[in-house]
Amino acid sequence: MSDPLFGAMLQSIIEGAPDKAADLAQQALDSGVDPLEAVNRGFAVGITFAGDQFGCGEMFLPDLLASAEAMKAAMKVLEPEMLKRGSQREALGKIVLGTARGDIHDIGKNLVATILGASGFQIFDLGTSVTPEQFVAKTKEVDADIVGVSALLTTTMAGQKAVIDALDRNGLRPRVKAIIGGAAVTSKWAAEIGADGFSRNAIDALELAKSLMGKGTVTA
Amino acid sequence: MRPRVQLLSADLIGRILREALELLMNPGVRVGSAVVELLQSAGVEVNDGVARIPKALLQKCVASVPREFYLYNRQGEKAVRYGGDDVHFDPGSCCVQILDRETLEARPSETRDLVRIVQVTEMLPQFAAQSTAVVCSAADAPNAIGDLYRLFIVLQHSDKPVVTGSFSAAGLQGMIDLLAADCGSAEMSRQKPRAVFDVCPSPPLNWSEFGSHNLIDLARAGVPAEIVSMPLAGGTAPVTLAGSVTQHAAETMAGITLHQLARPGSPIVWGGAPAIFDMRSGGAPMGTVETAMLNMACAEVGKHLGLPTHGYLVATDSKFVDAQAGAESARSAMLGALAGINMISGAGMLESLACFSVEKLVIDAESIASAQRLARGIEVRGGDGVGGETLATAMFAQTGLSGEFLKLKETRALFRQEQHLPSAVIDRSARGSEPPSDVFTRALTRVDELVGKYRKPDLSEDVLRKFQGIVEREAERAGVAAK
Numbered sequence: 001m002s003d004p005l006f007g008a009m010l011q012s013i014i015e016g017a018p019d020k021a022a023d024l025a026q027q028a029l030d031s032g033v034d035p036l037e038a039v040n041r042g043f044a045v046g047i048t049f050a051g052d053q054f055g056c057g058e059m060f061l062p063d064l065l066a067s068a069e070a071m072k073a074a075m076k077v078l079e080p081e082m083l084k085r086g087s088q089r090e091a092l093g094k095i096v097l098g099t100a101r102g103d104i105h106d107i108g109k110n111l112v113a114t115i116l117g118a119s120g121f122q123i124f125d126l127g128t129s130v131t132p133e134q135f136v137a138k139t140k141e142v143d144a145d146i147v148g149v150s151a152l153l154t155t156t157m158a159g160q161k162a163v164i165d166a167l168d169r170n171g172l173r174p175r176v177k178a179i180i181g182g183a184a185v186t187s188k189w190a191a192e193i194g195a196d197g198f199s200r201n202a203i204d205a206l207e208l209a210k211s212l213m214g215k216g217t218v219t220a
Numbered sequence: 221m222r223p224r225v226q227l228l229s230a231d232l233i234g235r236i237l238r239e240a241l242e243l244l245m246n247p248g249v250r251v252g253s254a255v256v257e258l259l260q261s262a263g264v265e266v267n268d269g270v271a272r273i274p275k276a277l278l279q280k281c282v283a284s285v286p287r288e289f290y291l292y293n294r295q296g297e298k299a300v301r302y303g304g305d306d307v308h309f310d311p312g313s314c315c316v317q318i319l320d321r322e323t324l325e326a327r328p329s330e331t332r333d334l335v336r337i338v339q340v341t342e343m344l345p346q347f348a349a350q351s352t353a354v355v356c357s358a359a360d361a362p363n364a365i366g367d368l369y370r371l372f373i374v375l376q377h378s379d380k381p382v383v384t385g386s387f388s389a390a391g392l393q394g395m396i397d398l399l400a401a402d403c404g405s406a407e408m409s410r411q412k413p414r415a416v417f418d419v420c421p422s423p424p425l426n427w428s429e430f431g432s433h434n435l436i437d438l439a440r441a442g443v444p445a446e447i448v449s450m451p452l453a454g455g456t457a458p459v460t461l462a463g464s465v466t467q468h469a470a471e472t473m474a475g476i477t478l479h480q481l482a483r484p485g486s487p488i489v490w491g492g493a494p495a496i497f498d499m500r501s502g503g504a505p506m507g508t509v510e511t512a513m514l515n516m517a518c519a520e521v522g523k524h525l526g527l528p529t530h531g532y533l534v535a536t537d538s539k540f541v542d543a544q545a546g547a548e549s550a551r552s553a554m555l556g557a558l559a560g561i562n563m564i565s566g567a568g569m570l571e572s573l574a575c576f577s578v579e580k581l582v583i584d585a586e587s588i589a590s591a592q593r594l595a596r597g598i599e600v601r602g603g604d605g606v607g608g609e610t611l612a613t614a615m616f617a618q619t620g621l622s623g624e625f626l627k628l629k630e631t632r633a634l635f636r637q638e639q640h641l642p643s644a645v646i647d648r649s650a651r652g653s654e655p656p657s658d659v660f661t662r663a664l665t666r667v668d669e670l671v672g673k674y675r676k677p678d679l680s681e682d683v684l685r686k687f688q689g690i691v692e693r694e695a696e697r698a699g700v701a702a703k
Binding site for chain 2: 060186
């Protein structure tokens, strides 16, 4: 349970090196390190650091994505053992994501899915051009905490309102929080359609989701 | 392919050089008494201070100039290559005013301003060299040793090469001694020069006593010289751009002749600060496109002769750090880079070189980075296992139609080379993510950040003592008290 091992884990995430991260995860298991501790003291520290670096302009989108991929690779190795021990990393929350009906632009939505997934949220990604009915059905099915609707175009932004209205009609809110994002989205629009929040980028989305869950930091 | 912009045809360059040679025979060039003997011993006729330099001698002297040379940093590493199409930038020099960041008014520059300029320049990779950017007020150092004092301040605060110059014939030796003290010896200073000295003829066709003296002193010391000929088209030079370029060529070739006669093979730069003459104000507008064209064309003639080149761009005529300042400075940075000028001075300068702004310097650094990016052109990248064998098909082989380029290892490996990633001076944020701000406000923050991260070089006690000794000696020579 050496500190250098945790340091190397953190480093593998910052470097965005999935092979290295997976190797270190395996090493941890082989030497009897608690997988949950490997996440909390090693890998998760790395992803938080990467997010901070991105936030202050030191890291860029390709770096952030590589860090998220490395995180995913480490979790893939650790998760079976965590399941076995019954010490699965507690999800920060369940999030249903998709782009608004008629909108096929998904770079932003995919970034949010990757970063929030790597940070401990359980993501149910419905893909592009998702109808309000599909959002509602998935939300009920997985008992989601948050629904995120992305729209790039001013013409498809109305679809965000349609999802929120559908969640309301089905009596899912206020328990389920609705968040929106997209290039044309403003705080004014978010307020107008009764969204619980909006964010400008994936890192802000992470903060937003954590605060909606009442959790400031990654916990196990 | 490296993008290039050329303004002169081979035929026109031939005409410019032919007429420049003619001018140096008739009307000839005015020279200082210091070089009369040198010229006469080379067979040049000098009457009433006017020399008529024959073509054969001019050609011989131009031929003996080194095609390239390097400036070195304090660590003794090559930092600036004068030669070929290499492009470097340094801040402008040397005005007596600074734009006060609080009052937004021009006020006399002081030592603290020069230090701040040097600190910011030191932190910005866009600047390959420092300049002795502003004159420090007489309250800080007597005017008589103002040139030496600026270099004294810059050497204490920087490891980079320096573009400098002396204000008098007598002032030069002290500056050469400072550089020798900095690197250990005069011999080392010749072998690995840290600084280049600007020397200016007075238009039209006049190498003054001071300029003549500096040229031969620099040649004999083996310290690189940079001729800064500044014809003002329509004022102190022919109104046509081609005519001013011809005068520039004549003045510069005359200077090279004096310099190379004193010591053949000594390094010298075909440089200048040509500008048009403003027909309303009577000033020398540095931000105009014609001024940029003059700088480009003059450098083109120098390149045709195979010589290292210099120009004066990235400056503006605006009094504020505003849209005019940004537009003029960015435009000429681009043009200078596309002309392949080896050293481009002028960044940070406002008001036709009358005032300096540190905030403008950090904004100009972004324009320079963009110009440097443009000058690299469109390259086919690859190797190291990240493609390059194909332009796009290998990447599509991985993504298919998913569009997930952001996740490709090629993207991460190459985006820093493909894109200039600007500092926060440049606003590209989405509305709402940051409080809206103007570029001057962001520049203020950037300057503070850079100054905060700056670390002063660690000079030995011995070197500092030598510096102090030289300053005191020169103050005594000039009959003033050093502070």
